[in-house]
Amino acid sequence: MKEAMLYEKLENLQVRCHLCQHRCTISEGHYGICAVRQNRGGVLYSLVYAKAIASHIDPIEKKPLFHFQPGSTSFSIATVGCNFHCPFCQNSDISQMPRDMKEIAGQDFPPESVVRAALRRDCQSISYTYTEPTVYFEYAYDTARQAHAAGLKNVFVSNGYMTPETVKTVAPYLDAINVDLKAFDDDVYRKYIGAELPKILQSIEAIYEAGIWLEITTLIVPSVTDTEAQIQGAAEFIASLNPNIPWHVSRYHPSYKFNAPPTPTNILKKAYEIGKAAGLRYIYLGNVWGEGENTYCWKCGALLIARLGFSVSQNRIFNNCCPECGEQIAGRYLSS
Numbered sequence: 001m002k003e004a005m006l007y008e009k010l011e012n013l014q015v016r017c018h019l020c021q022h023r024c025t026i027s028e029g030h031y032g033i034c035a036v037r038q039n040r041g042g043v044l045y046s047l048v049y050a051k052a053i054a055s056h057i058d059p060i061e062k063k064p065l066f067h068f069q070p071g072s073t074s075f076s077i078a079t080v081g082c083n084f085h086c087p088f089c090q091n092s093d094i095s096q097m098p099r100d101m102k103e104i105a106g107q108d109f110p111p112e113s114v115v116r117a118a119l120r121r122d123c124q125s126i127s128y129t130y131t132e133p134t135v136y137f138e139y140a141y142d143t144a145r146q147a148h149a150a151g152l153k154n155v156f157v158s159n160g161y162m163t164p165e166t167v168k169t170v171a172p173y174l175d176a177i178n179v180d181l182k183a184f185d186d187d188v189y190r191k192y193i194g195a196e197l198p199k200i201l202q203s204i205e206a207i208y209e210a211g212i213w214l215e216i217t218t219l220i221v222p223s224v225t226d227t228e229a230q231i232q233g234a235a236e237f238i239a240s241l242n243p244n245i246p247w248h249v250s251r252y253h254p255s256y257k258f259n260a261p262p263t264p265t266n267i268l269k270k271a272y273e274i275g276k277a278a279g280l281r282y283i284y285l286g287n288v289w290g291e292g293e294n295t296y297c298w299k300c301g302a303l304l305i306a307r308l309g310f311s312v313s314q315n316r317i318f319n320n321c322c323p324e325c326g327e328q329i330a331g332r333y334l335s336s
């Protein structure tokens with residue numbers, strides 16, 4: 001348990017948390033929407049500090065990040081809890097445990113041990129992932145600062161509901177982020193997720209403006225987020241920020257409380273075409289084995305990075321450029 005960051009004390013022992021856009025006002029003894037932050041005696045505490053529910057070594061491609069240190073490994077950690085409650089969550093056993101099971105599980109894994117473990121396993125970065133890192137922000141922040149001091153990079157995999165204050169606080173230590181832009185319809189966000197689209201877009205803009213390497217994922221869920229209007233809206237929004245931002249359109253599989261059939265691949269291919277027409281230069285298909293995984297030069301079409309699943313079999317990017325036509329390829333690369 002650790003006192004929270006970014007909250008304010010109000011009258012009558014109430015507090016308001018400013019970590020995510022819910023900005024929960026929490027009465028004494030109560031919890032925030034994420035169920036892992038509690039007001040005890042007018043002080044807000046994180047109940048998951050240094051309590052890791054998962055730690056794995058993942059390829060960076062699994063985040064997914066395709067233009068950030070491709071081919072590297074990332075030491076990946078999570079606690080329980082989430083500020084969203086998506087019915088199609090692919091990690092609900094972790095994210096929804098405090099709400100569904102009324103349990104906060106996890107093993108002691110303090111920041112210095114996480115950094116040591118990442119270095120020992122030759123990882124190039126630490127990823128705060130599997131559930132929303134904002135809800136374990138103090139843990140991620142302390143770890144990220146120590147990771148930077150040790151020469152490691154830091155990666156968030158986020159639903160993008162951080163407040164601008166949170167983005168500003170973590171930006172000096174955060175090198176890359178994949179944000180889930182889950183829908184492009186405020187009604188869908190409100191009905192299925194309990195969040196608001198304009199606030200997500202505000203966060204994405206803040207992340208982009210902070211200079212953090214940004215990739216975006218959209219899970220195409222049949223009958224929820226698969227409309228042409230939503231796909232087009234998302235593509236145009238991303239392109240308006242910067243056409244170099246990679247967009248991962250990802251295939252849904254039945255999970256948690258949602259039981260529609262998997263997304264037909266022709267809808268993902270349609271999303272790819274819509275993204276291209278909107279001007280996006282790098283679009284990838286997620287959860288589709290052997291298709292839509294390679295990176296091509298947007299200018300001359302040369303194959304730059306060949307992937308199969310999460311593994312990189314070839315990386316031809318040289319000095320951040322296409323070796324065929326010399327065009328700069330947006331991203332953060334280890335060395336070339």
Ligand code: SF4
Nearest residue numbers: 017020023024032034
């Ligand atoms: S992090 Fe949790 S407590 Fe804080 S505003 Fe978000 S949901 Fe509420």
